[in-house]
Amino acid sequence: MKRESTKSAKANKSESGKATPPKKSTDLKKSAPEPSNAKIDDLQGNTESGSGETMTTNHGVPINDDQNSLKAGERGATLLEDFILREKITHFDHERIPERIVHARGSGAHGVFTCYKSQAGLTKAHFLGEAGRETPVFVRFSTVAGSRGSTDLARDVRGFAVKFYTQEGNFDLVGNNMPVFFIQDAMKFPDLVHAVKPEPDNEIPQAASAHDTFWDFISMMPESAHMIMWAMSDRAIPRSLRMMEGFGVHTFRLVNAEGKSSFVKFHWKPLLGVHSVAWDEAQKISGKDPDFHRRDLWDAIESGAFPEFEFGIQVVPEEDEFKFGFDLLDPTKLIPEELVPVQRIGKLTLNRNPDNFFAETEQSAFHVGHVVPGIDFTNDPLLQGRLFSYTDTQLIRLGGPNFHEIPINRPVVPVHNNQRDGFMRQAINKGKTSYGPNSLNDNAPLQAPSAEGGFVSYNERIDARKIRARSKSFLDHFSQARLFFQSQSDPEKQHMIDALSFELGKVKTVAIRERMLGVLNQIDPDLATPVGLHLGLHVPKDPEQLNFSIPADGKLADYESIKGIKSEIEKSPALSMADTVKDTIKTRKIAFLTADGVDSKSLNSMKTKLEAEGAVVSVIAPKLAPVVAEDSTEIPVDESFLTAASVLFDAVFVPGGTNSSATLEADPDAIHFLNEAFRHCKAVAVDASARQVIDATYFGKKVSKEQSAKLALKEGVIIGDTSIGDTFIKMIAMHRFWDREKPMKVPA
Numbered sequence: 001m002k003r004e005s006t007k008s009a010k011a012n013k014s015e016s017g018k019a020t021p022p023k024k025s026t027d028l029k030k031s032a033p034e035p036s037n038a039k040i041d042d043l044q045g046n047t048e049s050g051s052g053e054t055m056t057t058n059h060g061v062p063i064n065d066d067q068n069s070l071k072a073g074e075r076g077a078t079l080l081e082d083f084i085l086r087e088k089i090t091h092f093d094h095e096r097i098p099e100r101i102v103h104a105r106g107s108g109a110h111g112v113f114t115c116y117k118s119q120a121g122l123t124k125a126h127f128l129g130e131a132g133r134e135t136p137v138f139v140r141f142s143t144v145a146g147s148r149g150s151t152d153l154a155r156d157v158r159g160f161a162v163k164f165y166t167q168e169g170n171f172d173l174v175g176n177n178m179p180v181f182f183i184q185d186a187m188k189f190p191d192l193v194h195a196v197k198p199e200p201d202n203e204i205p206q207a208a209s210a211h212d213t214f215w216d217f218i219s220m221m222p223e224s225a226h227m228i229m230w231a232m233s234d235r236a237i238p239r240s241l242r243m244m245e246g247f248g249v250h251t252f253r254l255v256n257a258e259g260k261s262s263f264v265k266f267h268w269k270p271l272l273g274v275h276s277v278a279w280d281e282a283q284k285i286s287g288k289d290p291d292f293h294r295r296d297l298w299d300a301i302e303s304g305a306f307p308e309f310e311f312g313i314q315v316v317p318e319e320d321e322f323k324f325g326f327d328l329l330d331p332t333k334l335i336p337e338e339l340v341p342v343q344r345i346g347k348l349t350l351n352r353n354p355d356n357f358f359a360e361t362e363q364s365a366f367h368v369g370h371v372v373p374g375i376d377f378t379n380d381p382l383l384q385g386r387l388f389s390y391t392d393t394q395l396i397r398l399g400g401p402n403f404h405e406i407p408i409n410r411p412v413v414p415v416h417n418n419q420r421d422g423f424m425r426q427a428i429n430k431g432k433t434s435y436g437p438n439s440l441n442d443n444a445p446l447q448a449p450s451a452e453g454g455f456v457s458y459n460e461r462i463d464a465r466k467i468r469a470r471s472k473s474f475l476d477h478f479s480q481a482r483l484f485f486q487s488q489s490d491p492e493k494q495h496m497i498d499a500l501s502f503e504l505g506k507v508k509t510v511a512i513r514e515r516m517l518g519v520l521n522q523i524d525p526d527l528a529t530p531v532g533l534h535l536g537l538h539v540p541k542d543p544e545q546l547n548f549s550i551p552a553d554g555k556l557a558d559y560e561s562i563k564g565i566k567s568e569i570e571k572s573p574a575l576s577m578a579d580t581v582k583d584t585i586k587t588r589k590i591a592f593l594t595a596d597g598v599d600s601k602s603l604n605s606m607k608t609k610l611e612a613e614g615a616v617v618s619v620i621a622p623k624l625a626p627v628v629a630e631d632s633t634e635i636p637v638d639e640s641f642l643t644a645a646s647v648l649f650d651a652v653f654v655p656g657g658t659n660s661s662a663t664l665e666a667d668p669d670a671i672h673f674l675n676e677a678f679r680h681c682k683a684v685a686v687d688a689s690a691r692q693v694i695d696a697t698y699f700g701k702k703v704s705k706e707q708s709a710k711l712a713l714k715e716g717v718i719i720g721d722t723s724i725g726d727t728f729i730k731m732i733a734m735h736r737f738w739d740r741e742k743p744m745k746v747p748a
């Protein structure tokens with residue numbers, strides 16, 4: 001039987017003898033088409049599904065018994081000659097590879113990048129050379145500090161790494177969801193990572209910066225001040241990987257065919273807007289669904305709601321290099337969008353989940369040094385250090401110099417050079433020559449003239465003395481930190497105060513807390529004072545023990561001279577999430593709280609309305625059994641109160657129904673669900689006949705009794721008949737009603 005299935009699989013071969021690519025399983029897919037591109041096609045040759053096939057050893061020998069090892073008698077010892085057992089266990093013993101030293105926890109997706117308009121004036125990069133040109137991509141999102149199995153909702157920076165499989169080789173844009181970084185020089189990276197990782201004696205805490213060693217380091221590193229503002233903002237707890245920005249961080253160069261270079265900052269702008277969850281919510285999600293972001297990304301792609309990001313560039317002509325009050329080479333600074341607007345030049349669409357996490361997401365190897373002709377580096381000292389680190393780390397993580405041959409990493413264009421051998425070499429290089437010049441193979445492989453696409457490094461003029469030092473132009477550490485804080489809306493500022501109070505509250509050493517307060521005071525006393533109040537500490541006027549990254553024999557930086565530096569603008573609205581895109585409820589998750597006796601008309605009309613806008617509705621009930629509606633119809637239940645939690649949803653609706661309302665009113669889980677959703681500032685809608693359920697909550701008394709659409713859009717709660725759907729949709733699109741967070745706080 002098994003052999004027959006092998007035969008039938010063989011019969012699947014096309015006339016050309018080429019096996020038809022195995023189809024991805026479609027049973028989970030609802031509406032998603034099967035996208036294909038040059039990279040997906042390339043991967044098919046290495047993809048196998050095993051369905052309908054005979055089991056074999058790794059060497060192709062059919063296996064007759066995969067249940068029992070070979071023994072000396074039924075009750076005897078296992079025989080060493082059992083090659084099937086040995087092979088199976090040996091492979092199992094070696095399944096794990098080292099996790100990434102940073103960014104260990106990640107999720108990947110395939111997609112396509114489409115260029116909007118030729119950028120040939122700025123860069124000769126082929127993938128940006130023509131409107132409509134499509135390039136396959138693989139993207140990996142990650143958290144930084146935690147291990148591979150850590151929670152998605154840690155307060156942390158998110159990695160946003162994109163591999164473009166271009167016709168000129170791979171371009172990796174290895175960015176983060178924050179536009180600046182903690183340090184200015186690669187020399188400090190191991191220190192930073194050692195400080196933030198779990199403490200070395202007891203390996204506590206996991207995936208968290210709220211501990212002594214991190215703040216000990218940060219409180220003495222004034223250059224971290226700006227990044228700390230981002231890390232303590234809601235940007236560090238995104239609602240979804242599909243709802244965060246991405247940044248290349250460093251200033252790069254674009255170089256055109258004439259060799260003219262411009263400075264550039266790279267951006268990703270999510271079309272769904274930039275949204276975050278509340279910190280209390282993030283901590284609860286970490287318990288209820290530590291895979292929250294991974295699942296959200298996977299589900300969106302499986303359902304055909306493909307995540308989309310626009311690619312943006314900020315371009316600074318070479319002659320304007322010194323036009324700004326900060327140094328373009330300093331990775332702790334951003335270029336305010338109000339000074340140099342972001343031009344949107346293309347779109348990234350993530351349209352296919354990986355087939356195998358390990359093969360694709362885990363083995364993907366990104367490198368900031370993977371550039372293509374038309375893109376080049378600057379002297380940013382953090383970028384320069386990264387250029388060394390990424391290949392180096394893959395050598396140990398992926399086990400040798402041939403990691404570029406792993407299917408997910410290989411380019412879609414052919415590779416020819418004289419590199420040979422090494423562990424796990426896949427290419428079978430024919431011929432006698434592996435050197436150049438050679439005459440035995442006509443000097444092949446041949447170098448490519450620049451006119452034919454050969455990479456030529458930007459011809460930057462360098463005239464300098466060797467020196468181990470920090471440029472004075474990097475010394476202004478506080479002005480952009482202040483700009484960030486002062487550009488936030490009031491609720492965002494409050495969240496930063498709360499985050500710092502939490503993080504420093506977890507620090508045991510009082511001197512570290514105090515030192516950090518001194519740093520915060522340089523940024524803004526309006527930030528330092530409430531944090532100091534929370535900690536019960538006096539805020540020092542000036543920071544102490546600041547490390548200006550001066551070598552042992554160097555002169556101390558003149559702290560007084562950098563103290564009062566102001567940023568060239570007072571506010572940058574682009575830095576706040578308050579005005580982000582809020583016009584869609586696509587992929588938003590809405591909980592319907594139900595019980596037997598629910599009014600099916602109320603439930604179904606709201607469901608139809610929300611689903612028509614792309615929202616995802618889950619019917620939740622005390623038990624998983626279908627609920628029997630007032631009209632005796634049976635309504636399938638997606639989750640029970642045991643498996644669902646308000647923190648996993650964006651909004652809540654309570655449909656009408658006298659009996660169901662009586663049940664929900666008396667069910668502590670249902671009431672807790674509502675209280676918690678309210679506490680986290682989510683939209684709540686209630687059918688008028690279920691009003692008693694709202695009256696049983698803590699917030700029932702706090703929201704206005706008289707309901708109008710205008711009030712609902714302010715308070716985030718609406719009670720009414722089936723006509724409330726349109727207002728509810730607007731409320732969900734607003735994401736959160738942060739203004740009610742403090743004044744209307746309820747226990748939950």
Ligand code: HDE
Pocket residue numbers: 100101102103106140141142158159160161174175176181185186187189247248249250331364365366382383385386389390391393394
């Ligand atoms: Fe990384 N970084 N990094 N980094 N980084 C790694 O490479 C490093 C930095 C970023 O999904 C490692 O393959 C140094 C900035 C992302 O696979 C390692 C320095 C930015 C990812 C490494 C930095 C990043 C990494 C670990 C300072 C934003 C995940 C595993 C000089 C622009 C990529 C690996 C993925 C991963 C080194 C700073 C982004 C060790 C030395 C700044 C998104 O090579």
